[in-house]
Every structure is written in C-alpha cells, then in structure tokens.
Amino acid sequence: MSPGPLTPFFAPRGVLLVGASQDPTKLGYGLARNLVQSNYQGAVHFVNPRGGNLLGRPLHTRITDVPDPVDLAILLIPAPSVPVALGECGERGIHAAIIGAGGFRETGPDGAALEAECLRVAGAYEMRLMGPNCIGLLDTHLPLDATFLPPPGPPPGDVAFISHSGAICAAVIDWARGQGFGLSRLVSLGNQADVNETDVLAPVAADPFTRVLTLYLEGVSDGRRFITEASRAARQKPLIALKVGRFSSGQRAVASHTGALAGQEAAYDAAFRKAGVIRAETSEEMFDWGRALAWCPPPQGRAVAVLTNAGGPGVTAADALEAGGQRLAELSDATRLALQAILPPAASLHNPVDMLASASPEQFAACLKLLLADAGVDSALVILPPPPMYTAGAVAKALIPVIHNAEKPVVVALMGERLIQEAVEHFRAARVPEYRFPERAASALAVLAQRAEYLAAAGESDVSAVRPDNLHPEEARLVLEQFLPTAVIASAAVRSRSPQSRLPQPPPQLPQEAILRLLAAYGIDTLPIRLAHSAEEAVQIASELGFPATVKVASPDIPHKSDVNGVLLDLPDAQAVRGGFERVVQNARLARPQAEILGVHVQRMLPKGQDVIAGAVQDAQFGPLVMFGSGGVEVEGLKDVAFALAPLSRAEAEYLLEHTWAGRKLRGYRSLPPADREALLEVLLRLAQLAADFPELMEIEINPLRVLEVGGGAVALDVRARLG
C-alpha cells in the first residue's frame, strides 16, 4: 500500500484502545475482545485509568505509558474526555484516531463545539480522525477488527463496505454472512469531523483483497472532490453506491425551468455517472451486484444465453433481461445441433434453452459448456428450480467446473429454499453468484455489462471534457463584474420587499444585453436583438434587422415573457411591428401591473428548425449542472430533459441528446428534417464551459435554442440568466 495520510488506519503496526473495560456488558470490553480475537498481528495495547489486566494484557493507566509500536488509537470514552485524550495521543506520537463515542455534533451546539475542539487538537498534532459517533473499522485480511460489534464478524471476502450509517453495519455483516459473501473492509464514518467518504476511496480501492467497493451514502462532503476521487477509484475497482435521503431536499428559490427541474437527485445521478459509480436503488441490489462484480469476469457484450430446466422461469428471465437492456443471444447453428445431440426431442434449442424437467447434472454441464463456447454468447444465466429427478446440489457440482473454466460471466437463479440449500452452499463456496429469482440474476448480469462498457469507454478519447476553442472568458468576466454587485443588492432589495414569502426570492435577471455579450464571449450564436423604447423605434430597428420580425416585451421582472402574452412572432411588415409593440406592452401591463417595463426587444424571425432548451445551474454540492431537452413553455410538464455535470466531454454531450426525445429527433423524424446536431453539441459544450468557468453565474437558460437544418447552426432565441 502506498504511504499516505490514512495509512495508520489501514496498516497500523500497533493499536491502542483507550477505554478498554473489564465489564463484558461495556463496548470497551467488546472492542478489546474483537481486537484480540481478530488475530491482528500487530501490537495491541489497552488503556484504563483504573489499571489491572484484560484478556491477558495489562491495562495501562496512561496513554503516554504505552510502549512502541503504536500507530492507531481507538477512543471509547465519554465525549467530554475525548479532547484531552487526543492531546495525549498526539504527545505520544500517534497520527490516527478513531472516536467511537456519540455526543458530538449530532446532539446540538455544545456537541458541535466539542467536535471542533477535537479537530483543533488533532490539527495541532497532524493527527487524522475517524468519527466521532462511529462503529470503527474492520479488515478481514490484515486482519483487524476495531469495532465493538458482537461476534461473529464477517467472513473474509472481497466486498468493501463504506458507510455513513453505523447502525446498518451490524445488519450488513450479518446479512452478508447469510447471503454467503464476505467483506474485505468495513469503514464506519460517523460524523466525519475529519475523514470522510471521499478520503477513504483511494486507500480502500488500493487494498489488493478488495474487488468491489460498496458505499452507503447520506450525501457527499465535497462534490467535485468526490467525483475526482471516485473516478480514479472506479477505474481500478467497481464502485456501487446507495444514496439515501432522496426525498429530503428542501425547496429552493429558482427562476428558470432548469433550476426547477435540476433537483438534488438529478445532480447525484449526473455525478455518479461522471465518476463511473454504479447507483443502486436498494440495499439488496447493492449487494446482489457486488457479488457478481467481485466474482465474474466482464462480459464482451449484452447477448445472454439462458439455460433452464423449466419453461416458465425461462420466460421470466427473458423478460427481465430485456427490461434491463440485455438481449437474448442468437445461438449459432453449430450450437443448436450440438444441443440437439444431447437433449430430448421436445427440448427447446432456441434461447432460452429449455432442457425440460428431466435434465441431468451432466446435461446441465454439457449444455452450459456449449452455450459459453458460442461466439454469439457474452454471458449466461442458468435457472435451476429443484429438479424432480436429481438434487440441485448435484447439478451445482457439475456446473461449477464449467463456470470456473469460462471467461464469460455465469450467474445462477436457484429457485426454492430447502431443496436447493446444498446447491447454494456449493455455489457460494465456488464464488458463483446465485440468486433466488431469475429477475435478480438478470439484474446482476446487466450491471456486469454496464461495468464492462464503462471500462471500455474509459479508454476512449472523447470521455474527457475538452475546452472548446475561441472562448473569451476575460470578456465574460467584464460583463459579470459589471452586474455582480447590482444583482446581489437588488436581490437583497427584492427579499426585503416580500417578507411574507416563505421562499427566498431569486435575485433579478441579468439584462438581455449583458447575457448576449456573455454568450458571444463563449461563441454561442444569438440573434441580434435591440431594445426599442417606442413603437416607431421598433419599426426602425425591424427595418434594419429585416422582416419578418419578432417583438418581446423587455422587463427585468418578467422572466417568462410568453406567460404574459409578451411575445409576438412572424410580424411581416412595419405596420404589424407598430401594432405589436403596443400589444405586448399592454399585455404585460395588464398581467403584471407592478413590473418595470423597459420597452420591447426586436429581432428578426429565424427560419424554422427544432427548438430545444439548454441551461445550467450551480448545484450546491456538485457545481455546474447542465440540462438539455424539449423546450418551450411546457418544459416542466413534459420533463423530457437530461442532466450532466459541466464541463462536458463530447460523450456526455451525446448522452444528453440520446436520453431525450428532443435530442433523438434531431436526426429527423417523419416530416421533421434532420437538424444540426453538431452545432447543438458545440453549444452544449460552450454553455457548460461558461457555467464551469463562472460559479457566480447561478442560472443560465437558453429557451428556445433553435437548431437549424444541417449546416445551419444553432441560435439562441431567448436567454435568461441570473447571478448569485
């Protein structure tokens, strides 16, 4: 393991337990017992001011008395005593401490002050802290059990578990044992006063015994750093995260469709995708997938062969595979002929291959071998309800050598309970993932394919964000600096005007002229737009820009102009523009009597194209989050949008197009001609870069962005933005 600041936690030469207790009902006894019984090879020392002996070792009365070597201190003492003990550990030259006790930040301001004091002391001695309020950590291979959980600990295995929740650690250990897989490491992070989920990714991923990292997350501490560290770890080992607290995000002030739709979960989805972290929806999925990722080779593709001795579950498996984006492999003629030679005439030789209920262990093994040898098969799912004529255990014994010799993943759906118990034991011992139902087995295969595709894509050139050419951030900076103070002051003013509102008011929009300068600085085409203060001026401007013309009411207080009938399109001549000016102003006054109306914006009307929305907001956790999708006024109703974190790679921009109907139909659809996808991709990359370069740009949204026919480009027709 590479040396690093967390090394003393994961490879300590000696461990010191402060608060070791002779009372078997105390956690300080349980932890001492686990340290000794875990067969840890380093030195184990106990401290208790009362002195005496425990488990054949002396209880030192003072931390400073403990002899070398000692790298890691575990403090199981009441919260108020922790800062002093930490200081003594520091004096003793210890650079890593786990604080088990609760009574810190989670209890209120006094506890938070105590936690801050711990951090201060640790900082003075260059000491890293894990916890407080945590279960501790555990390594089954080192081995080291520095938790106080009741035995038995987890069997040694290849799945690491990193958890924000201490409470579920005992359940996960117990459940893992019952499900027949072991853990490599378990890290309970507690309050994360210092060490957090991001810090432990690299040292856990570097552990040679860990093949998969599973994460139980209640959030992340620093979104951008998490993405960096998780991406690095994900290229070495699969990471699966269960993010809880989906529905806990509060309301927030938004002034754009993008802001309204870009919730916390959209940001987490985008972040996990960017980092290559597989997101599980349930705890069960996380560990179902974990076993498969730990034990199976990666598949070359998504073509699955299903081998069964019963038709019904074969159909269920086929359904589940297709629902998960896999497909049934097309078997070669040679494979079918070879199967025919083995199986009874009534067997089904097409995938799913149904050997019938009479299938023997030898037939199971021979058929699976044939299927895995077929070049059109990427992975296999074997379905095994209790066979009427043989034991499931005998089938398992016959299958295991075939599975071990294959370079393709095989998962097993063992259906039943007692009649399959022997088979379960065989498969677990052989590290073959088995599941109770075909649906769960199919889901595991889909994740294997997802992981294989991630690894393949990670080697390609278009996955890194590329900074587009000809950006002029200095010009954008000038614009923003001009408006930033105004925006903030105006925002405060707006807030003070509406004390009755429960939601904080968003600061007002940037003026149109400023937004257009911003887009120009980042090379995003806009239509020339000019402000007319009178109907005659509007006619004058329209004549210069060309007919047909569009007029839109100009008001900093009206973000959605069409809501007040403040937009008129396709005005063919001077007379129409003159009338249009009066109409949009009048409509706006009627709808929003309080709004300040600056005049009317005049533009030339563009050729037809496909109108989309492209926007970006600053997510509190992960920074600039880009949205793309179907635009217009119904964005929030249709919800045909996708998200990615800025800056974007080419592949991420393509993802946004492929995951929305607005994006897919750019290739043309029925009478709709193909549109300029390339120009749109370029706009997305540029908009994303703008949002990434200027975190003070709180929201920016182009709606509509008109994508013209191929070669025609993409033009922002209406834009709004605000600073924060």
Added chain:
Amino acid sequence: MSPGPLTPFFAPRGVLLVGASQDPTKLGYGLARNLVQSNYQGAVHFVNPRGGNLLGRPLHTRITDVPDPVDLAILLIPAPSVPVALGECGERGIHAAIIGAGGFRETGPDGAALEAECLRVAGAYEMRLMGPNCIGLLDTHLPLDATFLPPPGPPPGDVAFISHSGAICAAVIDWARGQGFGLSRLVSLGNQADVNETDVLAPVAADPFTRVLTLYLEGVSDGRRFITEASRAARQKPLIALKVGRFSSGQRAVASHTGALAGQEAAYDAAFRKAGVIRAETSEEMFDWGRALAWCPPPQGRAVAVLTNAGGPGVTAADALEAGGQRLAELSDATRLALQAILPPAASLHNPVDMLASASPEQFAACLKLLLADAGVDSALVILPPPPMYTAGAVAKALIPVIHNAEKPVVVALMGERLIQEAVEHFRAARVPEYRFPERAASALAVLAQRAEYLAAAGESDVSAVRPDNLHPEEARLVLEQFLPTAVIASAAVRSRSPQSRLPQPPPQLPQEAILRLLAAYGIDTLPIRLAHSAEEAVQIASELGFPATVKVASPDIPHKSDVNGVLLDLPDAQAVRGGFERVVQNARLARPQAEILGVHVQRMLPKGQDVIAGAVQDAQFGPLVMFGSGGVEVEGLKDVAFALAPLSRAEAEYLLEHTWAGRKLRGYRSLPPADREALLEVLLRLAQLAADFPELMEIEINPLRVLEVGGGAVALDVRARLG
C-alpha cells in the same frame, strides 16, 4: 362452496388415480403417496391394469371396478392411453379429470390431435378437464394433495397460487416454506385444453381459507371473460398477477400512432387495472405483497409512521415510501410528547421516529402503540436491525401483541440474517409480514394502500362504464357495412402489390366522409370538411365555410398527411386557398408518386385550444383499447399517452387525463388557459363506445382533437380509421 361445474375438482367426495405405481421412482407412486399422506378425508382409489396393492389399498385393474364415491379422476398414464381412459371415467360417471402427462399440444400436430380427442371424449360425458401437461392441484385445508411433487408439501396458509407454469410450482412451495408463509390452494393449469385461468378464479376466490390469489400467467385465454371474472373475484379477495412473456409479442401491421403504441403490455396493464388485479413485476414482489395482503387490515390512507432504532435505515425507508406514493405521517403534538416521555433526549421524535440503538423491547412496543393510536397515522413500518443491547427476538415478542391489537397494518423490516432468526420465527408464527430490507417492506405497505383504495373506489358510482346519450349505432352500422367489403378487398389488393414487404400491409383508410359520418353518429364534433377537386372549387368551399381556411391533400394512400407537407393552415383569403390547393397536391405527388390523389379537403380554421390525440384499436386479446395523450406528429417519440379498455367509466376517462401531461395541462398551465375537460371526457367516452360497439373498426384515431377553452367543446380536426 356453491355448486358449479368445477366443484368435483375442489370438493371431491372420492378421488381415483389412474396409473398408480408400486415403483417409488415413478410419478404414479409419488401421487398415490401424496393422496394418502395428505390426510384427504374422502375415498382414495388406485387403478393399475396389473393389479396388486399399494399403500395398503387394492390396485383395481379397471376404472369401472372402482366403488362409489368417486368425483375426480387423476390420469398419470402415457398420452396415447388418455382418451380411452377418459371414456371409461365418463362411463363410470366421473365429471372431472386431471391429465398429468405431457405429449399433447406442446409437442406438435400429433399431440394437438390427441388433445382434441380428449376434449371430444370429455364433451361426450360432460366431463371437465384440467391439463394435460400439469402438476395437478393441491388444497392444504380440505386437505388434498393431488400432485406428484416430492414432499414436504406447502404448510397450510392463506395464499392461493394459480400457475400456467408447472415447473415453478415446486420452487414456489419450497420458497413459501422458507419465507414462512403457507399456501391454501395450488392449481397447475398445464395446456388448458379445457379449464383455464379464468375458470378457476371464482372457485378459488370462494374458498374460505384463501385470503389472496396469486397468478403466474403466460397470457389469458379470453381477455374479456378474464376481466369479468377477475373483477368479480377482486371484489372478494385481492388478486396479484405476474404476467410473463412481456417481450415476446411480435411485430404487427399498424397504420396509426395508437396502433403503434398500443402493445400487448399496454393492453394487459389496462385489463388488470380494469379488473382490479394488482400487477407484480417480479415473483418476489408477488409473494412479498401476498403475505401483506393476506395478513394485514386495509389502511385508511397513505400516511405511514416509521419506527426505527437506527437512523440510516429510517432514511432508506422514507425514500422508499415516498417513491411508492406513500407519505410520512405528520405526528400530532400529543404523540410527540408521549414519545418524549419514553425516549432518551437524543431520540428523534419526528417521523421517522428514531429511538436510538439503545431501544428496549418495551420501548419498541410502547412507541409503536403510540404511533398506531395517532389519528394521522394510517400504517406503520418498524425497522429492526439486530439491536446491540437486546435480542431481536425479545423485540418481536414485545411488538406482536401491539400489532395484533391494532386495526392498522404494520410491517417489519428485519435487517440481518442469523441475529434476527428468532425474531423472524416469532413474526411468521404471528402472521406479521417481515422483510429483509426497508424497501421491500415499504413496497408491501404501498400495495395495501392500493388495495384499500381499490375497494373504496369499487363502491363509488363512476366506476361502471356508462353508455353516453344520443348515440346512433344504426347510422354507424350503415357506414361500416358500406365500406367493409371494399376495405377487405382493397386490403388484399394492397398486399398483392407489395409481395416483398415482410409485414402484412394494413388495409387502406376509410374515406374521410365516412369517418366523419361515424363520428357524427356517436356525437363527436368535427369541423365540416369538403372535398375540392380543383383549386377553384376549393376557393368556393372556403368562402362558404369561412376564412381563415385549412387545406389538406385527400388520398387513401397517405395516412399521415403532414409527412408529405400535405397540410396548410390559416390561409387568410381566396388567393391563399387557390395557391394552397396547388401546393399540397404538388407536395404529395413529389413525396408519393404512386399515391392516388382525390383532391383537397377544405375546412375552416378553428380557434386555438389544446391539441391532443384520442384513438382506439382492437386488441387481439382484450378488444377495444383506448389511447389518449399528447398528439401531433411526435406522439410516438414523446410517448405521453395512457391506455384504458373500452367501454370506459367516467373514472377510467379521468385516469387517462391524470396520467398524461396532455391531460393534466387541460386545467391550464402558465399562459395556457384551461380547456374544456368535460367536453374531452365526453369525446373519450363516446369514442370508446364506438370502438366497443364495432369490433370491425380496427383502428380509429383523432389527431389532433382540439380541446377549446372551457365551454367551447372539443372538435376532431383530423381523423383516420380502418376496418379489419
């Protein structure tokens, strides 16, 4: 049990096994053993031509020798011998037979002929058949085990299992035992030569020991009858169906958006919804839900209290509840005060109530009692990872009396494996549903709420389909009779013109004039439309109908006119109509040189409104299937559509509106004014009735259907239909 044609299967006074065998490796032995060991109280007789004794009973050599009483024959003999044996059973006066053997329809034409012969013999003796190619049936309360499955059979319970797949029966029995629930009845239907899934619904629902029916379906035999019977059964007992073979439906010829989107699964979804059948996505869900429905009282609403001794799983549960459409109950002040008196200061008194890891069995029980007493709580989810200080078993024992005394449902998430085993046993014995993870427990509560809502709605007036007023089916009949032979002949002609096409060609569209007469007969408003054969005629018609006008090319070969730029809107005057005529004809000729062009349809242009799509197709299984949603040309891309089976109830029409964005925005959205929902609902009811009255109307689609502002009505702007 009420007398009925299937009574001999479910309440036989005596059973006869033909093919009983002394050889313990034969199925004929296994079945004889099960009959005897199942403790069946009626007469049991064995037949084997070789004679002798078996299990202390004589082996009769001939069926006719068997003494009274005997109501049910089970035939476990080779397929070719079955028809003769059936004849003998008939002679013996037996009116029910189970045919276990395979070798019938599933093996090809010869087997199908044999199966037909069985049916013929059965018909001659008024005998009902179950199978062939099935496991048989089993009733744990009668009791009767007429299967050949290896023991042990399932423990007695309240879940009935009806299965098209015989192979999964053994797995389900074994799995049920492992999961701690029993079965009341198991029915394996096999080839369904006679008795099918629909036939057994009433007798199984009438069983007093059955509290829930679970169905493993590969399809249904007669869609409409299934809906009728399942509706009747669902009002007595919950029905849960797992329908497999989702992705097996082949391509078919369609000529409308409705046809393209109305796949087999949309029809099954609509049918299950209409019948009140709960659809499970996985086998695991079906039985997870089955236990909860069998054991819990119905909740009064969707407000759930979560009680936990660990924060993390509480959050997971909250997520899962909200994802499933439940909500966290708001606890009353009184409840919170009472909880405070019991719990330590650091406990969380807000839902989820986190008692902390130290929670004792007494605290669990007292807190649950308080939560269930709160009027704002409809159901409760208790989360129990292995408690560090107590055993999970002790907690279970304390909780069970509270749960039994409550009139609200309580489910338990027991997290772990070995440390919770004792608790598992207690809960199972007490018939309290327990699940390994909070997500599965939350899903069970959601289904309980769904069932309660179904029962409440089933008592309301608007759930029955009501025939709208002022329909003129006789007029519609005239129109259809005029075109039916032409359509069929033309269809044949089209097919013969395109032999290279793999898909069968749909028959051509009905002429516009005919479709408009159809709609008029069913009281659906249309815009007057007239066919112009020349530009001058078009101008003449437009002048009569009023400007602005719309022109559309008229061709039986061009179903989607906008695909060929064959539509021009908002033509303000005679000159524009004249030019428009030439343009749409020219565009159509360019795009489809082979198409027959009849002229141009002229209409007046309607006021603005909300344009939607409403269509109906005849589903092969369930008959008329209505679609509603976002219209225009992008229907198939946006997929903002919902389905229901015709004829519709008012509630079903409302469902279509609530489950689409197109429907929801009818109430108004931003600048979009509210539209005439009432008029739209009326159109949907009428269109559905038209499709239900005329099965020969293969597809009909109004796109767009313009819903005007409130009070303005809804007008069909473009319609196409074809016969089949």
